[in-house]
Amino acid sequence: MGLRFTVLSSGSTGNATVVSTDSASVLVDVGLSGKKIDELLREREIAGQDLDGIFVTHEHSDHIKGLGAFARRHRLPIYANERTWGAMLRTIGEIPDEQRKILPTDSVMEIADLRIESYAISHDAIEPVGYCFLADGAKLSLATDLGYVSDKVMRQLQNSDVMVLESNHDVDMLRMGRYPWNIKRRILGDTGHLSNEAAGEALCRLLTGSLRRVYLAHLSQEHNLMDLAKLTVNTVLEDNGYFYQKDEFALCETYHDRPTLWDVVK
Numbered sequence: 001m002g003l004r005f006t007v008l009s010s011g012s013t014g015n016a017t018v019v020s021t022d023s024a025s026v027l028v029d030v031g032l033s034g035k036k037i038d039e040l041l042r043e044r045e046i047a048g049q050d051l052d053g054i055f056v057t058h059e060h061s062d063h064i065k066g067l068g069a070f071a072r073r074h075r076l077p078i079y080a081n082e083r084t085w086g087a088m089l090r091t092i093g094e095i096p097d098e099q100r101k102i103l104p105t106d107s108v109m110e111i112a113d114l115r116i117e118s119y120a121i122s123h124d125a126i127e128p129v130g131y132c133f134l135a136d137g138a139k140l141s142l143a144t145d146l147g148y149v150s151d152k153v154m155r156q157l158q159n160s161d162v163m164v165l166e167s168n169h170d171v172d173m174l175r176m177g178r179y180p181w182n183i184k185r186r187i188l189g190d191t192g193h194l195s196n197e198a199a200g201e202a203l204c205r206l207l208t209g210s211l212r213r214v215y216l217a218h219l220s221q222e223h224n225l226m227d228l229a230k231l232t233v234n235t236v237l238e239d240n241g242y243f244y245q246k247d248e249f250a251l252c253e254t255y256h257d258r259p260t261l262w263d264v265v266k
């Protein structure tokens, strides 16, 4: 079946994504309780102990809430860079040495036929990363929790077939919303979260030959709506002269309260 994935949950209430090939299966982040992740995996006919490892993007609780319990229960290796390990150790509890794996930022590793590339992103965590997954000539890129898309990130995301891209908020809804000003400033800043417009602008530079689907992710439940996110991204694309046919490219949804269907990347 080739490279495939399901976003189990997306948003500030918890993030987790499964990426699989016929020979490897990994989880990116465990932002829900270990019990809930097991339940969602079962729904997708995956057993926790069959995973080959967990890749951590950063230490914020919506990405590591269930990490310790889940990894210990299934004796899974956890991959993160050294500074992220340092930042999350006190919250995830004791992890046996054999499960602690250091994956430096901007490095590449392979598990069976799955190639995993980590890349640095701009977010207010100690050393946050995104991941690209490649197998069978297909590329899936995960890009959430980033304040802006740097040229380096842009180069990393090039030639993706499918992307999971942050579209956190509508700027006007956020500005008028009830969050305290310091949190609004954080979200809008360079180490915060991508707005719908910023996601659209990034896509203008990424909508090249191979990109077929983009899953809008990490939507705020306070300051966004899926239809608004899609409309804004499409408007930015059209304003910049990017028009596409429905059979060429699609904007897809992720959810905070249910998994996406399996997507076979290519």
Ligand SMILES: Nc1ccn([C@@H]2O[C@H](COP(=O)(O)O)[C@@H](O)[C@H]2O)c(=O)n1
Residues within 6 Å of the ligand: 011, 012, 013, 168, 179, 183, 187, 193, 218, 219, 220, 221, 222, 223
């Ligand atoms: N009281 C709050 C609410 C949210 N945050 C952080 O803001 C970011 C965006 O959150 P959404 O739920 O609106 O997507 C996210 O990083 C939250 O953790 C906060 O710090 N305090």
